[in-house]
Amino acid sequence: MRRSLILGTALALAACGSHDAGWHAKDVSGLLPDLEFRMTAAGGGAVSAADYRGKVVLLFFGYTNCPDVCPTTLAKLAAARAAMREHRDAVQVLFVTVDPARDTLARLAQYVAAFGPGMTGLRGDDKALEALVRRYRVAYSRDKPDAHGEYAVSHSGGVFVFDATGRARLLVRPEDAAPEIAADLERLAAGG
Amino acid sequence: MDLSAAREAAAFLLPWEFSPAAFLLCVGAVALYLAGLSRLPRAERPHGARTLAFLLGWGLVYFVMQTRYDYLSQHMFFVHRIQHLVLHHMGPFLVALSAPLPVLARGLPAGFAERYLRPLWRHPVTRAAYRVLQNAIVAPALFVGLIFFWLEPPVHFEAMLSAPRYALMNWSMLLDGVLFWAMLFDPRTREQGAPVGLGLRVWVALLCIPPQIWIGAHIALADRDLFDVYAICGRVWDFTAREDQGIGGVIIWIPAAMMHVAAALILIGRWMRADRDRASPPKCAAA
Numbered sequence: 001m002r003r004s005l006i007l008g009t010a011l012a013l014a015a016c017g018s019h020d021a022g023w024h025a026k027d028v029s030g031l032l033p034d035l036e037f038r039m040t041a042a043g044g045g046a047v048s049a050a051d052y053r054g055k056v057v058l059l060f061f062g063y064t065n066c067p068d069v070c071p072t073t074l075a076k077l078a079a080a081r082a083a084m085r086e087h088r089d090a091v092q093v094l095f096v097t098v099d100p101a102r103d104t105l106a107r108l109a110q111y112v113a114a115f116g117p118g119m120t121g122l123r124g125d126d127k128a129l130e131a132l133v134r135r136y137r138v139a140y141s142r143d144k145p146d147a148h149g150e151y152a153v154s155h156s157g158g159v160f161v162f163d164a165t166g167r168a169r170l171l172v173r174p175e176d177a178a179p180e181i182a183a184d185l186e187r188l189a190a191g192g
Numbered sequence: 193m194d195l196s197a198a199r200e201a202a203a204f205l206l207p208w209e210f211s212p213a214a215f216l217l218c219v220g221a222v223a224l225y226l227a228g229l230s231r232l233p234r235a236e237r238p239h240g241a242r243t244l245a246f247l248l249g250w251g252l253v254y255f256v257m258q259t260r261y262d263y264l265s266q267h268m269f270f271v272h273r274i275q276h277l278v279l280h281h282m283g284p285f286l287v288a289l290s291a292p293l294p295v296l297a298r299g300l301p302a303g304f305a306e307r308y309l310r311p312l313w314r315h316p317v318t319r320a321a322y323r324v325l326q327n328a329i330v331a332p333a334l335f336v337g338l339i340f341f342w343l344e345p346p347v348h349f350e351a352m353l354s355a356p357r358y359a360l361m362n363w364s365m366l367l368d369g370v371l372f373w374a375m376l377f378d379p380r381t382r383e384q385g386a387p388v389g390l391g392l393r394v395w396v397a398l399l400c401i402p403p404q405i406w407i408g409a410h411i412a413l414a415d416r417d418l419f420d421v422y423a424i425c426g427r428v429w430d431f432t433a434r435e436d437q438g439i440g441g442v443i444i445w446i447p448a449a450m451m452h453v454a455a456a457l458i459l460i461g462r463w464m465r466a467d468r469d470r471a472s473p474p475k476c477a478a479a
Contacts, residue, residue, distance in 0.1 A: 137352070
């Protein structure tokens, strides 16, 4: 009985989780906890999730020395934001560095500014970063430094999207294109 | 070993996400067993190999659920497959093989089993559930069905993203594993009250092999990323999706299927012994 109950519950959960009511990105409503963090914004001092209530927040993990995933993803998010007709200013990209040792606040600020407006770099101490990656079940790992002390960091490629109330709503996958992301953001910013 | 390596090893053994239920289950089962063992007269104690199987079974389950190993399982597909191999196959297999009930019963306070467990066990609801689940049709269907269910790509995606669903997945595998192998390795014969006879149990063990080979091979040989959640949330090691899936699929394909072959061989051995004993009843009916 217990077993069939578990299976039944699992089936019911799966059924209500897979409603993708016309979103392009993956609908993750109810799967992930609300946005919460305490970090330092590049060029903005201490910030927390509450400072971004009222905005559609795109949370992305990366580092400024990243050779591929980060620049392409940030460029795509910038293009999606630029493609929005209304509500563009209601969209905020938060780029959290997983390499705080090399990514200083100044460097982060300069990096995100290169991609366009509406982007903020975030840097936290080990504890704050650990709490955030744990919360969103994200992994990253630093490779061994080479002879010049340079190293790569492998990390997640998804972008977590939160609505104006801070609830986790969408997960943008690497294959989602800018026009689709723009359409999703427009709908989310309009209260969809 | 220098100090930092020791500290790192100790950190690995701490739970990634502490689960009071998993802790109580593993530690409680072992404590109860050891208490029972200490109360049993030396002559009635089970063979050392049985005790070892019981402790190893729960030790493995604890390791994959309540150490940093759990973190690796959340971020590498093949590590996750080994985790399920332990939760659904190895751990419960070893525990069931140790036939621990007489020892566990001795570990309980005197009269506890008679007063609380027996009425619960004899309750019509328990009996009905037992009959529905522990038979030669539902048990293997559920065993294989659960493997397929959690490996359905959209279901797997959400289980890896949502903490409660992840817990549900692992608990469903562990509980189903315990039920399945307990039915297969029931020390009683059909005449003594086991729900399924020995010959039929051999068949049940073997019946579960082809679907697991099929899904294991299907995943191992897939030429696209079936489980993109690992790319989206990040892998711990620098593996491509196909490498990760290749190893993960082979784990379902070979070791998981092999456990069923091992179970079938053990059961055939018992079956032959039971047959021989029936032909010439042993003078001393011990064990």
